[in-house]
Amino acid sequence: MAIETLTHDIAVIGSGLAGMRAAVEAARVSKGKLSIAIFTKTHAMRSHSVAAEGGSAAVLYPDEGDSYDSHVFDTIKGSDYLADQDAVERFVTLAPGELIQLDHWGMPWSRRDDGKIAQRPFGGHEYNRATYAADKVGFLEMETLYSVLQKFDCVKIYHEWYVTSIVRDGDTFRGFTAINLATGNLAVIKAKAGIMATGGAGRMYGFTTNGHSSTADGHFVAYRAGIPLKDMEFIQFHPTGLVPTGILITEASRGEGGYLINNKTERFMSKYAPQKMELGPRDLVSRSEMTEINEGRGFEFREMKCIHLDLRHLGREKILEKLPQIREVTMKFIGVDPIEEPIPIRPVAHFTMGGIHTDIDGATPLKGLWAAGEVACVSVNGANRLGSNSTTTCLVWGAITGGLAAQYCTSAGGSGFPVDAVKKEESRVFDELLRGSGSENPYVIRRELQSLMDKNMYVFRTGEGLNEAAKTIKALKKRSYKRVEDKTKEYNTNLLHVFEIEAMLEVAEAAIVGALARQESRGAHTRTDFPKRDDGKWLRHTLARYTPDGPTLDYIPVIITKHKPQERKY
Numbered sequence: 253m254a255i256e257t258l259t260h261d262i263a264v265i266g267s268g269l270a271g272m273r274a275a276v277e278a279a280r281v282s283k284g285k286l287s288i289a290i291f292t293k294t295h296a297m298r299s300h301s302v303a304a305e306g307g308s309a310a311v312l313y314p315d316e317g318d319s320y321d322s323h324v325f326d327t328i329k330g331s332d333y334l335a336d337q338d339a340v341e342r343f344v345t346l347a348p349g350e351l352i353q354l355d356h357w358g359m360p361w362s363r364r365d366d367g368k369i370a371q372r373p374f375g376g377h378e379y380n381r382a383t384y385a386a387d388k389v390g391f392l393e394m395e396t397l398y399s400v401l402q403k404f405d406c407v408k409i410y411h412e413w414y415v416t417s418i419v420r421d422g423d424t425f426r427g428f429t430a431i432n433l434a435t436g437n438l439a440v441i442k443a444k445a446g447i448m449a450t451g452g453a454g455r456m457y458g459f460t461t462n463g464h465s466s467t468a469d470g471h472f473v474a475y476r477a478g479i480p481l482k483d484m485e486f487i488q489f490h491p492t493g494l495v496p497t498g499i500l501i502t503e504a505s506r507g508e509g510g511y512l513i514n515n516k517t518e519r520f521m522s523k524y525a526p527q528k529m530e531l532g533p534r535d536l537v538s539r540s541e542m543t544e545i546n547e548g549r550g551f552e553f554r555e556m557k558c559i560h561l562d563l564r565h566l567g568r569e570k571i572l573e574k575l576p577q578i579r580e581v582t583m584k585f586i587g588v589d590p591i592e593e594p595i596p597i598r599p600v601a602h603f604t605m606g607g608i609h610t611d612i613d614g615a616t617p618l619k620g621l622w623a624a625g626e627v628a629c630v631s632v633n634g635a636n637r638l639g640s641n642s643t644t645t646c647l648v649w650g651a652i653t654g655g656l657a658a659q660y661c662t663s664a665g666g667s668g669f670p671v672d673a674v675k676k677e678e679s680r681v682f683d684e685l686l687r688g689s690g691s692e693n694p695y696v697i698r699r700e701l702q703s704l705m706d707k708n709m710y711v712f713r714t715g716e717g718l719n720e721a722a723k724t725i726k727a728l729k730k731r732s733y734k735r736v737e738d739k740t741k742e743y744n745t746n747l748l749h750v751f752e753i754e755a756m757l758e759v760a761e762a763a764i765v766g767a768l769a770r771q772e773s774r775g776a777h778t779r780t781d782f783p784k785r786d787d788g789k790w791l792r793h794t795l796a797r798y799t800p801d802g803p804t805l806d807y808i809p810v811i812i813t814k815h816k817p818q819e820r821k822y
C-alpha cells in the first residue's frame with residue numbers, strides 16, 4: 253500500500269505547553285506564512301500539561317523584593333549545581349514576559365486583593381514566585397494557548413497520530429514517520445524543521461504522578477536517531493504522592509502552609525531543613541520522608557508505608573479557596589477529607605530532569621531539529637528541578653524553538669528525502685512489531701519494568717541495586733515483548749502500547765546505566781554507597797548514545813558563569 257505523504261514547513265511533535273507555545277510562536281514570527289503542523293498521540297487537550305497544578309515560576313514583582321539574581325541562584329542551588337548557568341539566566345530573564353503574555357491572551361490568573369497577579373511560595377524558592385490559578389494552572393494555561401492557536405489558519409493539529417521515527421539525511425533533519433491511530437496507516441511527514449515536545453518519561457515507574465501517556469516516546473525516537481540523551485539518571489521524586497495511587501498532591505499544599513508529620517506527631521523537616529521546613533527542595537524533602545519511613549517513624553495506609561500531610565490547621569475556607577482540586581482528589585480516591593484528616597503521602601516519580609541533549613537554544617545536534625519542554629535537557633533543572641519552574645520552561649523554550657524554527661525555514665533548502673529509511677521503518681512497524689512473534693505478554697514486561705524502577709531507581713540507590721537493574725533490563729529487552737494480540741488496524745492501542753513499552757525499556761536502560769556510572773550523590777540521584785557530591789569527578793553532564801546492545805556514555809562540562817558550587821543548606 254502506498255504510504256501517505258504530508259508536507260509542512262514545521263512539524264511540532266507534542267501538544268502540551270511546550271508544543272503549543274512553539275506552534276504559536278512559529279505562526280507569529282512567520283506572520284502566518286509557514287505551514288505548521290502539530291502531531292499528538294492524544295487529543296491535543298489531553299496532553300499531560302493539563303495536570304499541572306500548583307504554579308509557574310517568574311519574577312513579577314522586583315519592586316517588592318524579588319529579583320532575577322535570586323531566581324537564578326535558587327534554581328542553580330536547587331539543581332545541585334548541575335544546571336547550565338547561562339541557560340538558567342536566560343530562563344529567568346524571559347520567564348516574566350511569558351506569564352504576562354499569557355495574561356494578555358486571557359489566562360485567568362488568581363489575583364491579589366490589589367488586583368495584581370497572585371503568587372505563592374514553592375519549595376526551594378526564596379520568594380513567592382509561583383504564579384497560579386487556584387490549583388489548576390496547567391489546564392488553564394493549556395486552554396489559553398489552545399484558544400490562541402484557533403486564530404492561526406496556518407496551524408493544523410493532527411490529533412491521535414503517533415510519531416515512530418525521525419527521518420534524517422546525513423546531519424540534516426528531513427521529517428518524521430507517524431501512524432494515524434484512527435486508520436492504522438503509516439505516513440511520512442516531510443518538514444524543513446521539527447520540534448520535539450513530547451513530555452516526560454514518568455511511566456517507566458509504577459508509582460508515578462505521570463499520566464499513562466508519559467512513556468518516553470520522544471526520548472526514544474531521538475535516541476534511536478543518534479541524538480544523545482543527557483542526564484537521564486536524574487528523575488525527580490515529588491514528596492507528596494497520594495498513597496496508594498501516586499496521584500500528585502500539589503506542592504502548593506505545603507506552599508499554603510501544610511505540615512509533614514511523622515508517627516511521633518513531629519514536623520520532622522525541622523531536623524533536615526530547619527530554615528525552609530516543608531518548603532525545602534524536592535530531593536531533600538523526599539530523602540527526609542524516606543529516612544523517617546525507613547527508621548520506623550512512618551505510617552501505613554492500604555499496605556504502603558507513608559508520611560502524613562496535614563492541612564487541617566489551614567481551615568475549611570482556605571482549603572476550599574486555594575486547594576479545591578486536592579480536596580476533590582483525596583475525597584474521591586481514598587475517602588479522606590483534608591479538612592478533617594491528614595493525607596497519606598510518600599515520594600513519587602514525577603519529573604524527568606534529563607532528556608534530549610540540546611544547546612541553550614533548544615537545538616539538537618541534528619540540524620533543523622529542536623526540542624522543548626520536559627523531553628528536552630537544556631539544562632535548567634540539573635540534578636533537581638525546583639517546583640513551578642517546568643511549566644515556565646515549557647513556555648520559554650517553546651517560544652524560543654518556535655521562533656528559531658520559523659527563521660530557519662526561510663533559508664532551509666528542501667532536498668532528497670531518504671526513501672530507504674521510510675521503507676525500513678515500515679518494515680519495523682508492520683513486520684517486526686505488528687506481526688511480531690514474541691511469546692510474552694507485553695503488559696507483564698511493562699509491569700516488571702515499573703516494579704524494577706520503583707525498587708532499584710527510587711529515592712535511595714545502591715551500586716548493587718543498580719547492577720541488578722542493569723542486568724534485569726537487558727533480560728527484559730531480550731524476552732521478546734513484541735507480541736501484538738490485536739491485529740486490527742484502526743485504533744490499535746495494543747500496538748501503541750508495544751511501541752511505548754519499547755521506548756520505556758530503552759530509555760530506562762539509559763537512566764540505569766547513567767546512574768550506575770555516576771558514583772556520587774547529587775540532587776535527586778542519591779547513592780547510599782557514594783553519599784557525597786563529588787565535584788572533582790562528577791560536575792559534568794552524562795550523554796547516553798544509543799546502540800542496539802545498550803547505551804554508551806560520555807560526558808560534557810557543566811557551564812558555570814557566576815555561581816561556584818557550594819554546599820547546599822536549607
Ligand SMILES: Cc1cc2nc3c(=O)[nH]c(=O)nc-3n(C[C@H](O)[C@H](O)[C@H](O)COP(=O)(O)OP(=O)(O)OC[C@H]3O[C@@H](n4cnc5c(N)ncnc54)[C@H](O)[C@@H]3O)c2cc1C
Binds near residue numbers: 270644
Ligand atoms: C501531576 C503533575 C503536576 C504538575 N504540576 C506542575 C506545576 O504546578 N508547575 C510546574 O512548573 N510543573 C508542574 N508539573 C510538570 C509539568 O506539568 C510538565 O513538566 C509539563 O507540563 C510538560 O509539558 P510538555 O509540553 O513538555 O509535555 P506534555 O504536556 O507531557 O505533552 C507531551 C505531548 O507529546 C505528545 N506525544 C508524546 N509522544 C508522542 C508521539 N510518539 N507521537 C506524537 N505525540 C506524542 C503527547 O500526546 C502530548 O501532546 C506537573 C507534572 C505533573 C505530572
